[in-house]
Amino acid sequence: MLLDCGEGTQIRIREVGLRGATFDVILISHLHGDHVFGLPGLLSSWTLQGRTKPLTLVGPRGLEAFLCGINAASQGSWSYLVAFRVAEPGVVFENEDVRIAAHPLVHRIEAWGYRVGEVVAPRRVRYEAAVAAGLEHADFRSLQLGRDAVTRGGIPVRNAEVTDPGRPGFQMAYLSDTSYAPALADFAQGVSFLYHESTYLDRHAALAQKTGHSTARQAGQIAQAAGANCLVLGHFSQRYAQLADFATEANEAYSGPVLVGRSGMNPVAERSNQP
Ligand SMILES: [Zn+2]
Numbered sequence: 428m429l430l431d432c433g434e435g436t437q438i439r440i441r442e443v444g445l446r447g448a449t450f451d452v453i454l455i456s457h458l459h460g461d462h463v464f465g466l467p468g469l470l471s472s473w474t475l476q477g478r479t480k481p482l483t484l485v486g487p488r489g490l491e492a493f494l495c496g497i498n499a500a501s502q503g504s505w506s507y508l509v510a511f512r513v514a515e516p517g518v519v520f521e522n523e524d525v526r527i528a529a530h531p532l533v534h535r536i537e538a539w540g541y542r543v544g545e546v547v548a549p550r551r552v553r554y555e556a557a558v559a560a561g562l563e564h565a566d567f568r569s570l571q572l573g574r575d576a577v578t579r580g581g582i583p584v585r586n587a588e589v590t591d592p593g594r595p596g597f598q599m600a601y602l603s604d605t606s607y608a609p610a611l612a613d614f615a616q617g618v619s620f621l622y623h624e625s626t627y628l629d630r631h632a633a634l635a636q637k638t639g640h641s642t643a644r645q646a647g648q649i650a651q652a653a654g655a656n657c658l659v660l661g662h663f664s665q666r667y668a669q670l671a672d673f674a675t676e677a678n679e680a681y682s683g684p685v686l687v688g689r690s691g692m693n694p695v696a697e698r699s700n701q702p
Pocket residue numbers: 457459534604
């Protein structure tokens with residue numbers, strides 16, 4: 428899964444070691460260039476690499492016309508099927524691993540926030556018990572999803588005999604770009620990670636309102652009202668020299684940990700390194 432695709436995204440994908448990864452779905456928040464201008468290049472690179480797996484693209488109206496217009500002008504095509512899905516409130520994508528919902532943002536053009544959740548909180552496989560029961564590593568994913576199993580010798584194994592309840596399902600929300608909108612706190616209720624844009628600091632709140640963006644304090648207010656476990660900030664205006672100020676300001680409204688987003692960051696790893 429990929430959330431937005433600004434210029435340089437394929438370079439970042441390579442830098443973080445995901446070059447060979449097959450993304451099943453790309454979610455586009457809106458059609459401003461900093462969120463979508465990397466997409467034509469990424470999709471054509473996958474064609475050069477011989478991708479055949481179908482891809483789902485979710486985004487605002489106009490996304491399909493944007494990409495197909497480029498293909499038409501350059502007489503290009505993709506080596507795989509692309510299914511376009513126009514974002515609307517509610518569930519926009521679902522497979523056996525994740526369920527993704529969309530919610531409108533408040534920006535200068537049509538824009539969407541996304542919430543990604545694991546469909547089933549994975550159960551924890553008791554390795555020794557599973558192996559003793561005759562199961563193999565290939566069976567573990569199915570066990571994590573709560574299913575019963577059958578050994579190669581045809582002996583049924585009940586899920587509860589070899590698994591324990593797992594950690595809570597991973598939930599995250601991605602909200603960019605948007606003005607302060609209290610309804611977004613309901614949409615993001617209880618997530619492990621909330622990414623909320625904070626283009627400005629509070630002293631430029633009027634500018635934020637005018638341009639359809641948020642301040643760090645407003646991002647903190649949404650995170651606090653949502654009860655998010657961790658807030659990740661990003662989309663900073665280049666006018667600010669000290670990005671640490673964003674975390675300080677967000678923490679005036681939010682009591683949880685705040686991470687200042689940067690290129691190549693792994694928020695999950697960074698969060699687990701914090702006290
Ligand atoms: Zn924008």
